Amino acid sequence: MTAALVHPEDKASTLVDFVLSVDIAFDILNHFLTNPYEGITVVDRDAVLRYVSPVHERFFGFERGGALGRPVQEVIQNTRLHVVARTGNAEIGQVQEMRDVTRVVNRVPIHHDGELVGAIGRVMFKAPEEVHELSRQISTLRAEVDYYKKELAGLRHRTFGLDEIVGESESIRRLKEEIRKVAPLDVPVFVSGESGSGKELVAHAIHNLSRRMERPMVVVNCGALPANLVESELFGHEAGAFTGARREGRAGKFEMADRSSLFLDEIGDMPMETQVKLLRVIENGVFERVGSNRSRSTNFRLVSATNRDLRRLIAEEAFRADLYFRINGVTLRVPSLRERTSDIPLLVKHFVQRIGPRIDSKIHRVHPKALDMLQTLPWPGNVRQLHHEVRRAMIFADGGELTLANFRDLDDMPEEAVSSAVPEASSVTTIRETVGSMEYALIREALDRHKGNKKKVAAELGISRSYLYKKLGEMSSRP
Numbered sequence: 001m002t003a004a005l006v007h008p009e010d011k012a013s014t015l016v017d018f019v020l021s022v023d024i025a026f027d028i029l030n031h032f033l034t035n036p037y038e039g040i041t042v043v044d045r046d047a048v049l050r051y052v053s054p055v056h057e058r059f060f061g062f063e064r065g066g067a068l069g070r071p072v073q074e075v076i077q078n079t080r081l082h083v084v085a086r087t088g089n090a091e092i093g094q095v096q097e098m099r100d101v102t103r104v105v106n107r108v109p110i111h112h113d114g115e116l117v118g119a120i121g122r123v124m125f126k127a128p129e130e131v132h133e134l135s136r137q138i139s140t141l142r143a144e145v146d147y148y149k150k151e152l153a154g155l156r157h158r159t160f161g162l163d164e165i166v167g168e169s170e171s172i173r174r175l176k177e178e179i180r181k182v183a184p185l186d187v188p189v190f191v192s193g194e195s196g197s198g199k200e201l202v203a204h205a206i207h208n209l210s211r212r213m214e215r216p217m218v219v220v221n222c223g224a225l226p227a228n229l230v231e232s233e234l235f236g237h238e239a240g241a242f243t244g245a246r247r248e249g250r251a252g253k254f255e256m257a258d259r260s261s262l263f264l265d266e267i268g269d270m271p272m273e274t275q276v277k278l279l280r281v282i283e284n285g286v287f288e289r290v291g292s293n294r295s296r297s298t299n300f301r302l303v304s305a306t307n308r309d310l311r312r313l314i315a316e317e318a319f320r321a322d323l324y325f326r327i328n329g330v331t332l333r334v335p336s337l338r339e340r341t342s343d344i345p346l347l348v349k350h351f352v353q354r355i356g357p358r359i360d361s362k363i364h365r366v367h368p369k370a371l372d373m374l375q376t377l378p379w380p381g382n383v384r385q386l387h388h389e390v391r392r393a394m395i396f397a398d399g400g401e402l403t404l405a406n407f408r409d410l411d412d413m414p415e416e417a418v419s420s421a422v423p424e425a426s427s428v429t430t431i432r433e434t435v436g437s438m439e440y441a442l443i444r445e446a447l448d449r450h451k452g453n454k455k456k457v458a459a460e461l462g463i464s465r466s467y468l469y470k471k472l473g474e475m476s477s478r479p
């Protein structure tokens with residue numbers, strides 16, 4: 001009986017026991033060192049490489065023994081063996097990228113007489129297919145996690161629910177009630193309102209109260225899109241469809257919004273050619289990427305918005321009447337700030353709380369006289385402008401309170417709206433005029449489509465031929 005068996009906890013004697021009792025012990029040890037499925041790396045307590053198994057050397061392209069004597073961090077990408085050799089804490093089943101390959105590694109500290117003397121790394125090498133598949137999945141998941149981290153950072157300050165829409169005035173209460181009603185209905189919603197009045201907030205609230213809320217709403221600002229990019233942004237493009245197109249092709253916003261909502265902001269700025277194509281996508285959910293003939297399908301809920309007067313654009317033939325009817329299942333009108341000045345104190349307090357921590361401000365109060373004065377201003381830039389002014393005042397204010405003096409520069413705010421404001425129902429055009437010009441626009445478009453064939457036009461529009469002739473007469477006598 002050997003000492004090893006008497007003291008099985010003694011590591012040296014365990015090794016002696018193994019060698020003495022297994023007659024192929026050396027073959028087994030040799031197998032561990034030359035195993036083509038596992039690379040072994042040994043470092044001493046200073047993290048200097050003492051041994052690298054042959055298969056691992058080949059992977060890195062070293063001569064036999066070529067890396068020995070060098071610090072491990074200089075030789076092996078993303079290694080943590082130096083950490084393990086210092087701390088003595090094992091790291092099991094970790095993922096490590098080496099030469100663009102993801103591998104699973106175990107890093108274990110080595111002790112001698114109870115003292116930390118180095119560390120050994122074992123890398124699953126030339127791993128079976130499942131490990132490759134796992135590493136592929138890990139890479140995909142990492143990319144997704146990175147994406148969601150960014151998304152989350154953007155969302156942290158904004159939950160985009162109804163609570164984000166600050167205000168208790170009658171018009172805001174009514175708007176919130178309307179949002180609550182239409183959000184779950186899956187009908188297209190058109191949000192009208194002046195610039196800066198909160199249309200985008202409304203769009204987010206609609207999406208977040210809808211059945212599609214689990215997927216992120218896709219937002220496109222049609223006004224900010226350069227004309228040459230509109231189509232590839234919306235429809236996506238096939239590999240190499242045009243100079244500068246990504247080699248692997250790219251999904252457009254329509255595709256990205258599948259099973260979610262698509263928010264087309266500033267839809268009034270969309271070029272006419274794109275409007276025709278958008279109409280088709282809305283009507284049957286089918287589209288092709290730029291440079292491809294393959295039809296793809298998508299299913300999104302459309303929310304659109306503009307601060308422009310679409311009825312006027314239709315009359316000027318800059319916006320298609322048929323598209324207008326399609327996007328406009330329900331219209332929600334966001335009131336201007338002038339129409340709800342009673343919300344100004346609440347909004348100002350909300351902004352003071354939001355802005356304070358970001359600019360390290362001590363302001364925690366707004367003097368009632370300042371709040372009274374702010375309610376008398378016309379606010380052509382609406383809530384966005386109020387937000388800017390509060391921030392500016394906070395940046396320059398001393399002490400803990402915003403006073404009238406901090407808003408002195410606002411005295412000469414111009415009355416007229418900065419944006420081309422949406423006219424109220426009673427102003428500029430009457431309903432009859434509006435309906436009339438839409439009717440004309442629809443007829444003109446149908447005539448174009450059917451190359452002047454009045455029978456087809458009347459059938460398509462669901463009107464009698466005599467009514468069509470009457471309208472054509474009116475149209476020809478218009479200036």
Ligand SMILES: Nc1ncnc2c1ncn2[C@@H]1O[C@H](COP(=O)(O)OP(=O)(O)OP(=O)(O)O)[C@@H](O)[C@H]1O
Binds near residue numbers: 202
């Ligand atoms: N009721 C509100 N409560 C709180 N913040 C608001 C409210 N309305 C608007 N805001 C804020 O005002 C700014 C402008 O709002 P938003 O971008 O939604 O306006 P918009 O009508 O979409 O403007 P544009 O027509 O220029 O796109 C944003 O910072 C938004 O958070």
